[in-house]
Amino acid sequence: MPNLCFTGGTAILPDRTVDQAVVLCRDGKITYVGQSKSRIPKSAEIIDAKGGWISPGFVDIHVHGGGGSDFMDGSLEAVHQSCRTHAQHGTTTLFPTTTTGSPEQIKAMLDASKLAQQTWNSQNGAAIGGVHLYGPFFAKDKVGCHSESGRRSPTTKEYRTYFNSGIVKVATCAAELQGAAEFYRYARRKGCLVTCGHSNSSWSEMDAAFKNGIRHVDHFWCAMSTVPSIRKRLGVPMQGSMLEYVLSNPEMSTEVIADGMHLSPELLRFAWQLKTASRLCLVTDCNRALDMPPGKYRFGPQQNGSWFTSDGKVGWASKDSLASSVSGMAHMVRHMHHSTGIPLADVVRMASLTPAERVGMDAQIGSLKQGKQADILVLSPRLKVRSVFLKGSRFQISAHR
Numbered sequence: 001m002p003n004l005c006f007t008g009g010t011a012i013l014p015d016r017t018v019d020q021a022v023v024l025c026r027d028g029k030i031t032y033v034g035q036s037k038s039r040i041p042k043s044a045e046i047i048d049a050k051g052g053w054i055s056p057g058f059v060d061i062h063v064h065g066g067g068g069s070d071f072m073d074g075s076l077e078a079v080h081q082s083c084r085t086h087a088q089h090g091t092t093t094l095f096p097t098t099t100t101g102s103p104e105q106i107k108a109m110l111d112a113s114k115l116a117q118q119t120w121n122s123q124n125g126a127a128i129g130g131v132h133l134y135g136p137f138f139a140k141d142k143v144g145c146h147s148e149s150g151r152r153s154p155t156t157k158e159y160r161t162y163f164n165s166g167i168v169k170v171a172t173c174a175a176e177l178q179g180a181a182e183f184y185r186y187a188r189r190k191g192c193l194v195t196c197g198h199s200n201s202s203w204s205e206m207d208a209a210f211k212n213g214i215r216h217v218d219h220f221w222c223a224m225s226t227v228p229s230i231r232k233r234l235g236v237p238m239q240g241s242m243l244e245y246v247l248s249n250p251e252m253s254t255e256v257i258a259d260g261m262h263l264s265p266e267l268l269r270f271a272w273q274l275k276t277a278s279r280l281c282l283v284t285d286c287n288r289a290l291d292m293p294p295g296k297y298r299f300g301p302q303q304n305g306s307w308f309t310s311d312g313k314v315g316w317a318s319k320d321s322l323a324s325s326v327s328g329m330a331h332m333v334r335h336m337h338h339s340t341g342i343p344l345a346d347v348v349r350m351a352s353l354t355p356a357e358r359v360g361m362d363a364q365i366g367s368l369k370q371g372k373q374a375d376i377l378v379l380s381p382r383l384k385v386r387s388v389f390l391k392g393s394r395f396q397i398s399a400h401r
């Protein structure tokens, strides 16, 4: 593999940006990040950022599909199609995310993701960091756009087979479900980032869940409890909800869907202010309609997932309820930065290093740092994806981006 030298732009590091940067790579690894032109080897292939940005590749811990495919379709081709599509938008590592569905459908998705992970090459697009076991263990009143018939409470017999596949790295369960405590402890023992989502749990249920290992909550403000929803469920005195719990506990991280359709700029900024960039992830929560024409699609398995409509900007489950995003990570980064004024280093950290840290992969990926994988993007001054490098190999992207 040739030496690569990224130059002619500003490098984005987790805590600052570096003008006139030089980023060197060899054998798929980053070997130098700084400003010294004398370090550039004569043999290096020069990648000119042309006044744009040199960014770490994005890491997405919550993503359902893209390019017409959903990971829950359960085939190797569906996994490849989704990973190639997201690489076009700057994602270099992702965590295929299960929806509600039958145990057979979830097992097929885990198997296809594992096979894709083991046989990965750079033309397959984004690499698979692990699976996010998300559905089916949701609360009945917080299923959102997922098919309701595929929802249930956790049983050891069912989830043991999922965890034993070895590919589950993020694990979600609603805290108020019977069996949640055992699920959390099992997931923690397996080394997962343990998370609570699609839940109407109270402060005290969250506190118990924290003691059993949860450290993260899925898509903040979406399909989660609030003080009024807890009052409806448990009466007075009013009690804290997931929202207050996450904001008050500095160990807890969360994620936002920054597509401009789910949350307003003031909420995006508020989440960043209160949680800080080291505890807030950007996720796409993207469905199969990414890079597809507006129309009707299935959320989850092609075979029997619930229907939603994409208008090209977002998915709609019904006239007034959203069905996840149809945008890639570069869009989230642009919107987060341009609509809120949050510094770019923080925004990119939330799309790369923070998710990598939360899943325990920050020694390998997530920032431009000597020794890490050469997952590198060249972005235009307006943050459009110009080039994508996966472990030091160029991934062909289409010109219209």
Ligand SMILES: [Zn+2]
Pocket: 144, 198, 218, 219, 223
């Ligand atoms: Zn969700």
Ligand SMILES: [Zn+2]
Pocket: 062, 064, 097, 285, 324
């Ligand atoms: Zn989702």
